[in-house]
Amino acid sequence: QTGLTTKRIGQKIEYVESCPSTQIIAHQLAQEGAPDGTVVLTETQTAGRGRLARKWDSAAQKGVWMSIILRPDVVPQKAPQFTLVTAVAVVRAIEEVTRLQPKIKWPNDILLNGKKCTGILTELQSDADGIQALIIGIGLNVNQEKKDFDPEVQEIATSLKLESGETVSRQKLVQSLLYYMEIYTQLYIEEGFGMLKILWESYSTTIGQPVRARMTNQTLEGIAEGITDDGVLQLRTADGKLHGIYSADIEMTN
Ligand code: BTN
Known part of the structure; x- marks a missing residue:
């Protein structure tokens, strides 16, 4: 009995009780033909991975470590927006299950009081025919204490328990998260990013703020003015130019 209300x-x-990474399992299952909406869940990951080949700390029984396989009929250029859609679903689930008010830092970090509680990693399986599968990895820190985090991330990472002072049900979070993923991915596929962009911007800490964007070959400073319908961050530098940022590490500079 999973208590799921999704179709x-x-x-x-x-x-699985334990695995190197739910992303690896999901990639394998997708290659073997697993259907749209397949979810991989685990208690602990021994080699959880983050964006930009970083490692993701995944303490046993303390978080929600999952990957979702989607097979949307959209062009590969639309893949990055699924990260933004997922971020909105995560925020709504946290709001539903706790009294916390999470914020989104573009493109994919969920913050509580300025510290990261969730990361999202969207990976793509595609060929000449387009997207074969999207593998959306979600790492949600739920019941960790400070000591459960690696020393190097203790200052920048947090959990729902650390911020709310209460143990939070991982089962309720998973149910709520899958519910919002179903609703919002459907809305995105059927109607595009318009409504979701409004929601996303309402939760964003980035929009309207001065930021520094570190990219592989340059760093830009300016005001984050908004995101486009493709999920591209619009950054206006002091010389008045508007830059489209596709991928970067964002730092608030105020
Ligand atoms: C990031 O912020 O860098 C993204 C972190 C994504 C972590 C999740 S945990 C479940 C899934 N399996 C992984 O190995 N990574 C993602």
Whole structure:
């Protein structure tokens, strides 16, 4: 009895006690033809991975470590927006299950009081015919104490328990998260990013703020004015130029 109310997402759930990374399992399952909405869930990851080949700390029984396989009929250019859609779903789930008010830092970090509680990693399987599968990895820090984090991330990472002072049900979070993923991915596929962009911007800490964007070959400073319908961050530098940022590490400079 999973308590799930969804029709697509979570109809097939692959649960493993421990694994190197749910992303690896999800990639394998997708290659073997796993259906749209398949979810991989685990208690602990020994080699959890983050964006930009970073490692993701995944303490046993303390978080929600999951990957969702989607097979949307959209062009590969639309893949990055699924990260933004997922961020909105995560925020709504945290709001529903706790009294916390999470914020989104472009493109994919969920923050509580300025510290990161969730990371999202969207990976793509594609070929000449387009997207074969999207593998959306979600790492949500739920019941960690400070000591459960690696020393090097203790100052920048947090958990729902650390911020709310209460133990939070991981089961309720998973149910709520899959529910919002179902609703919002459907809305995105059927109607595009318009409504979701309004929601995303309302939760964003980045928009309207002075930021520094570190990219692989340059760093730009300016005001984050908004995101486009493609999820591209619009950054206006002091010389008045508007730059489209596709991928970067963002730092608030105020
Ligand atoms: C980031 O912020 O860099 C993204 C972190 C994504 C972590 C999740 S945990 C579940 C899934 N499996 C992984 O190995 N990574 C993602």
